[in-house]
Amino acid sequence: MKDYFSAEEKERLLEAIRLAEQRTSGEVRLFIESRCKYVSAVDRAQELFFELKMDKTADRNGTLVYVAMEDRQVAVFGDEGIHQKVSQKYWEEEINKMLLHFKQMHVVDGLCQCIADIGEALYQHFPYNSQTDKNELPDDIVFGK
Numbered sequence: 001m002k003d004y005f006s007a008e009e010k011e012r013l014l015e016a017i018r019l020a021e022q023r024t025s026g027e028v029r030l031f032i033e034s035r036c037k038y039v040s041a042v043d044r045a046q047e048l049f050f051e052l053k054m055d056k057t058a059d060r061n062g063t064l065v066y067v068a069m070e071d072r073q074v075a076v077f078g079d080e081g082i083h084q085k086v087s088q089k090y091w092e093e094e095i096n097k098m099l100l101h102f103k104q105m106h107v108v109d110g111l112c113q114c115i116a117d118i119g120e121a122l123y124q125h126f127p128y129n130s131q132t133d134k135n136e137l138p139d140d141i142v143f144g145k
Contacts, residue, residue: 004032004069009108010141016112017139020119025126026061026082027137028118029054030111033144036068044068045075048144055079057136061126063118065111074098076114085125094118 005013013030020028029052036044045066049055054062060081067074076091083091094114101110 005108005141012108013111013115013141014139016115017141020115020122021135021139022119023128024061024119024122025057025059025128025133026063026119026122027054027057027135028063028065028115028122029137029140029142030065030067030115031142031144032067032069034068034070035145036071036073041066041068041071041073041075042077045077048142049077049079052137052142054137057081059126061122062137063122065114065118067107067111069107072102074102076118078118082122082125086121090121 017028017030031048039047045064048066049062049064052064054064057079060079063076063078063082065076074095076094078086078091094117098110098114101107101113
């Protein structure tokens with residue numbers, strides 16, 4: 001697996017995830033791999049979403065940001081709780097914004113902005129409750145093949 005990010009860039013991405021989750025019960029994960037073979041990026045993101053057990057959150061408000069670096073494919077897959085709140089159009093807009101950054105070779109900026117935007121949407125619909133909320137999924141970057 002090629003290392004696509006420097007240590008500093010990885011830390012920026014992790015910090016974006018932590019900040020996105022700070023004000024919400026929602027969960028955000030980032031999955032990076034080199035290629036998306038045999039399926040669309042959305043289908044691959046959905047497959048990974050369930051493999052990572054992201055559908056097990058209490059409010060069904062997990063979101064996976066997926067990138068196939070070599071194929072230049074991206075997808076955002078949100079669980080049913082958040083998807084019902086923001087709609088398909090929201091995910092498509094986030095993908096388009098991310099791709100604009102990618103075309104300018106600002107991949108980390110595009111990912112951080114997407115994660116921040118998702119965090120804001122999660123905050124709007126699933127604000128943090130200190131009495132009941134806990135971090136249900138790891139705050140990490142998952143690297144595939």
